[in-house]
Amino acid sequence: MKKFNVLIVTLFVGFSSLALAEADGPDYYSIHGVADNDVLNVRDDANAHAKKIGEIQAGATCVKNLGCQGGLSMNEYMTLSKQQQDELKKQRPKWCHIQYKGIDGWVSGKYLIEGSCENKQALNIKDKKGVIEEEIKSYLRNNHLKNDLAIMQASDRKFQFHQYDLNGDGEKEIFVRFLTPYFCGTGGCTYLVLHNNGELITKLTVTRAPIFIERSKINGWSVLLVKDSGVFKELKYENGAYPSNPSMLPKAPYDAPSGQAVILFGKPYSKEKDYFF
Numbered sequence: 001m002k003k004f005n006v007l008i009v010t011l012f013v014g015f016s017s018l019a020l021a022e023a024d025g026p027d028y029y030s031i032h033g034v035a036d037n038d039v040l041n042v043r044d045d046a047n048a049h050a051k052k053i054g055e056i057q058a059g060a061t062c063v064k065n066l067g068c069q070g071g072l073s074m075n076e077y078m079t080l081s082k083q084q085q086d087e088l089k090k091q092r093p094k095w096c097h098i099q100y101k102g103i104d105g106w107v108s109g110k111y112l113i114e115g116s117c118e119n120k121q122a123l124n125i126k127d128k129k130g131v132i133e134e135e136i137k138s139y140l141r142n143n144h145l146k147n148d149l150a151i152m153q154a155s156d157r158k159f160q161f162h163q164y165d166l167n168g169d170g171e172k173e174i175f176v177r178f179l180t181p182y183f184c185g186t187g188g189c190t191y192l193v194l195h196n197n198g199e200l201i202t203k204l205t206v207t208r209a210p211i212f213i214e215r216s217k218i219n220g221w222s223v224l225l226v227k228d229s230g231v232f233k234e235l236k237y238e239n240g241a242y243p244s245n246p247s248m249l250p251k252a253p254y255d256a257p258s259g260q261a262v263i264l265f266g267k268p269y270s271k272e273k274d275y276f277f
Contacts, residue, residue, distance in 0.1 A: 029065055029098065030115030034058040042105040042239075046070070046095035054103035054239040062117040062199065066097040068109055101240030136161055136176065137277040139198050145277075148182075156182035160272040162264045164213055166222045166237070171196040177209065177265050179274070188228075193242060202242040204235075210266025212257040225257050232256065 034040050039055035046069055056063065071094030072085055080088070094109030140159070141149065158179045163172035176192040183190040187206035195201060212225040221237030232252040235242045243249055263269040 026065055026114040028061070028115045028117045029063040029096070029112040030061045031056055031059055031063065031111055032113040033111050039239075040107055040111050042098070042100070042103050042107055044105055046097075046106045048093075048108070050106070053105045054100075056100055056103075056107070056239075057241060057244075060100065061115045062100070063107075063112070063115065064099040064117075066099060066104075068094055068096040070094045071109055103240060132163070133161065133275050136174070137275065140176075140277040143198070144192070144200075152182060154276070156180045157276045158274055159277060160265060160274060162270065162272055164222075164262065164264070166213070167220050168217075173201065175211065175264055177272070187247060201240075202244055204242070205245050206247050209264070210270070211264040212261040213264065214258055215260045216258075225252065225261065 031040050036058050039057055040060075041052050042054035042056060043050040044053050045051075070092040072080075072088060076085065076088060089110075095106050096109045096112055097106055098104075136159075140157075145152075160177045160179065162175045162177075164175070165171065166173045173196065174192075174194040176194065178184070178190050185206065188208040189206075191204040191207050191211070193201040193204065206228075207226055208228070210226075214223040214225055216223050218236045219238060221242075223237075224235035224242060225232050226235065226246050227233070228246045228249075232255065233246045233249040234252045235246065235249070257263075265272055
């Protein structure tokens with residue numbers, strides 16, 4: 001009988017620890033269940049009708065968990081039927097307080113899964129000749145494109161890069177341009193815009209060189225300008241990212257870049273070298 005009591009106590013302690021872990025949640029989330037062409041809205045309160053203050057791209061990681069409310073308790077999860085659980089979820093939906101790229105607000109918990117923030121340490125750029133390109137090569141092989149390598153040819157792995165401080169914080173962001181048919185189509189090619197530590201800012205699709213960086217800033221970040229279907233499009237930094245698809249944007253309110261714009265990937269005005277990762 002004593003052994004049975006010990007077992008009950010052990011199970012109780014175990015379930016209590018499990019409940020506490022579930023209540024606290026992970027340190028970081030990833031966004032899950034949001035369509036690739038959609039975003040997760042961030043609001044200023046735990047309410048679907050609260051003011052929208054930002055958005056997070058589908059598949060984003062490194063979303064810091066500051067605590068959640070609503071949803072199911074461990075006891076309800078363990079004892080209620082699925083129908084009962086679904087009814088409770090409607091009555092008290094789960095909302096989580098998060099931080100992401102300077103945004104501090106609330107998001108619906110049903111689009112969050114346990115994640116990590118390992119990508120923030122994926123790249124460690126040093127301003128030294130011969131080091132930068134090796135760090136980018138390593139990042140592309142071991143992080144961003146590690147799942148593609150098995151089906152890529154060696155000739156597919158050509159890229160260029162350019163560094164520029166887009167937000168005036170003294171740290172140069174990194175533009176990576178892919179140059180081969182694996183990344184390019186009739187509308188243009190894929191580009192990455194990365195923070196200095198390797199965290200993805202934006203993946204640009206169907207984009208053609210050159211990219212112009214204007215001196216003007218919106219939300220503290222430089223305006224980017226690209227040409228699409230014969231007209232220029234403005235890429236403005238909002239809610240932690242630049243727009244990913246220039247073809248979806250309206251025509252810029254002017255017909256050409258300013259004379260002060262910095263030109264990327266446009267010979268003979270810029271002289272990026274070719275590399276292979």
